[in-house]
Amino acid sequence: TQLLEQSPQFLSIQEGENLTVYCNSSSVFSSLQWYRQEPGEGPVLLVTVVTGGEVKKLKRLTFQFGDARKDSSLHITAAQPGDTGLYLCAGARGGATNKLIFGTGTLLAVQP
Amino acid sequence: ETGVTQTPRHLVMGMTNKKSLKCEQHLGHNAMYWYKQSAKKPLELMFVYSLEERVENNSVPSRFSPECPNSSHLFLHLHTLQPEDSALYLCASSWTSANEKLFFGSGTQLSVL
Numbered sequence: 001t002q003l004l005e006q007s008p009q010f011l012s013i014q015e016g017e018n019l020t021v022y023c024n025s026s027s028v029f030s031s032l033q034w035y036r037q038e039p040g041e042g043p044v045l046l047v048t049v050v051t052g053g054e055v056k057k058l059k060r061l062t063f064q065f066g067d068a069r070k071d072s073s074l075h076i077t078a079a080q081p082g083d084t085g086l087y088l089c090a091g092a093r094g095g096a097t098n099k100l101i102f103g104t105g106t107l108l109a110v111q112p
Numbered sequence: 113e114t115g116v117t118q119t120p121r122h123l124v125m126g127m128t129n130k131k132s133l134k135c136e137q138h139l140g141h142n143a144m145y146w147y148k149q150s151a152k153k154p155l156e157l158m159f160v161y162s163l164e165e166r167v168e169n170n171s172v173p174s175r176f177s178p179e180c181p182n183s184s185h186l187f188l189h190l191h192t193l194q195p196e197d198s199a200l201y202l203c204a205s206s207w208t209s210a211n212e213k214l215f216f217g218s219g220t221q222l223s224v225l
Contacts, residue, residue: 004154033213042116042202042216043155088155092212100214102155 004091004103012109013079021074021106023089029101030094032065032072037086079110115139118203118217125193126225133188133220135203143209144186146178149200149219161186162209193224 004025013019023032031050035043047056049065049072056063060083062075072089089103116137125131137144146158160168161180175197177189186203200221204214 035214041218042118042204043214044216045213048213090155100157104152104154 004089004101006087006089006103006106008106009104010107010109012111015081015110015112016078017110019076019079019108021076021087021108023072023074023091023103025070025091025101027091027101028069029091030069031092032069033090033092033100034063034072034074035088035090037088039085043086043088076108079108081110081112084108084110116203116205116215116217118201118220120220121218122221122223124223124225125190127193127195129193130189130191132190133201133203133222135186135188135217137184137186137203137205137215137217139205139215141205141207141215142183143206144180144183145204145206145214146176146186146188147202147204147216149202155202158188160209167209190222193222195224198222198224 004023007022011019031048033048034046036046037043047058047063049056049063052067052069054065060077064073076083087106090100093099119134143162145160148156148158157170158172159178164180164183175192179187200219202219203217206214
């Protein structure tokens with residue numbers, strides 16, 4: 001069974017701090033997506049990384065796909081209260097259905 | 113507004129009730145999905161529909177019955193549920209069933225008493 005482990009599970013930080021969230025697996029993925037889910041809402045796609053070693057930036061968020069395409073990280077610089085939410089990674093298997101495997105999630109709370 | 117609308121937002125039902133969850137997407141997508149989100153568990157894929165045909169049923173109990181009358185609408189019919197079925201049920205859509213980008217609705221928070 002494929003499993004995407006995210007760490008940490010919970011993170012509570014002060015506004016302005018930096019943080020990194022990790023998404024790890026023993027399996028190779030054709031691509032990896034990161035979603036953010038705010039309370040009372042569904043997940044919203046932030047980014048898709050496809051190439052091993054790829055780095056993508058979205059304002060204060062930096063996403064990296066591992067060289068072996070088994071892991072990924074999300075780094076947030078100078079966190080804001082608006083960054084609060086559940087961060088989910090999802091790995092795609094490729095092939096006809098390109099099935100997505102979701103990670104266990106990291107719940108981030110940024111205190112003002 | 114993600115273009116995927118789910119109703120109701122909240123639902124409380126007894127174990128003998130029959131209810132339905134509704135999802136509508138306004139994005140012109142061809143694939144629609146039902147996911148279950150429980151506390152401390154990864155999102156679980158339940159069903160996938162592509163062009164109104166079910167292409168995946170992820171070993172979901174028969175007390176959950178999906179229906180896709182057209183590519184814009186998806187229902188999840190519920191009957192004789194168990195308390196452990198209490199969860200957030202999320203609908204999503206994408207251009208194809210290849211899961212390249214999922215657009216989620218806000219979900220229905222279901223409580224089974």
